[in-house]
Amino acid sequence: MTLTTAKTVAPSDTSTSTVLTNLTGVQIQCGRVVVDTFSDVVFSSPTVNGAPKQLKMDILTPKTPGLKPLVVYVPGGGFMIAPKNLALNQRTYVAEAGFVVASVEYRTVPDGSIWSDGVTDVKSAIRYLRAHADQYQIDPNRVGVWGESAGGYLVSMVGVTNGMPQFDVGANLDQSSAVQAVLDKFGPSDYSKVAADFDAAAQKANYSADNNLARYAGVGAGKSVLDNAQAVARANPITYVNHAAPPFLLMHGSADTFVSPSQTLILHTALRAAGVASTRYVLEGAGHGDLAVQAGDPSAALPWSTEQVMTLMTGFLHSELPSQ
Secondary structure, rough: OOOOOOOOOOOOOOOOOEEEEEOOOOOOOOOOOOOOEEEEEEEEEEEEEEEEEEEEEEEEEOOOOOOOEEEEEEEOOOOOOOOOOOOHHHHHHHHHHHOEEEEEEOOOOHOHHHHHHHHHHHHHHHHHHHHOHHHHOEEEEEEEEEEEOOHHHHHHHHHHOOOOOOHHOOOOOOOOOOEEEEEOOOOOOOOHHOOOOOOOHHHHHHOOOOHHHHHHHHHOOOOOOOHHHHHHHHHHHHHOOOOOOOOOEEEEEOOOOOOOOOHHHHHHHHHHHOOOOEEEEEEOOOOOOOOOHHOOOHHHHHHHHHHHHHHHHHHHHHHOOOOO
């Protein structure tokens, strides 16, 4: 998550995953369903550097009858930014499939925040949306989370900490922050192994002291994620995995040069060992989602927005958050 691109990516075990190939199919199209947009909705105002910081969300509600399942989207950004405007086309596609989709901000390293702040922020968003369910046509009994990269990490943490009160902080504490489904796309799961599949130079950069990864993990000043095993364990979703966790869908590109593909495999294996329903897809040749655009190759992000991949996502969400 230090945005240091690896030169090489070693293959990881796919024996318990499904490998998707030929990812040059039809791209998703939006516009078949009218969607209402609610922008810049303030859901929490935590204290940052001695002053309140407004955290906002954008909400997409399909203009169809009845209450809908909620999907909270958590963007990536290397733990340095949390741009809620990301993945608009994909969020719209999911909304048109019958879900209220809320894209949320969260505190990051420049705010002086660590992973637990991000987890509490996402849970605050979930409680806010349950408290305002009628306003946005949400069925509060059907809530899922979907995140990419750093957001994938946070939604995994949100899922495995269902019902743990230490992560519920702020307003609307009369509402539950529990979720019924988790969709994690190429998120880290163990800070100390985030570059495990990469070449030596990329590992050195990812494991350097005081980088954004180390700071968000809360390992302490002057330390790297390899220097404080206890802090890393506290930040690791695997630490919290238990049999009551909701079903997971994990996705990763085999050519991801920012987060080792084995990161989702580690979590997938731990979930299954605990008896949790977990499905993992590996997209052969795919990179790190929209970050491929920043690398100067917009076409590299296209596998993630094919009908094939997006239908797998919406199919999982329909299965775990079924219509009433």
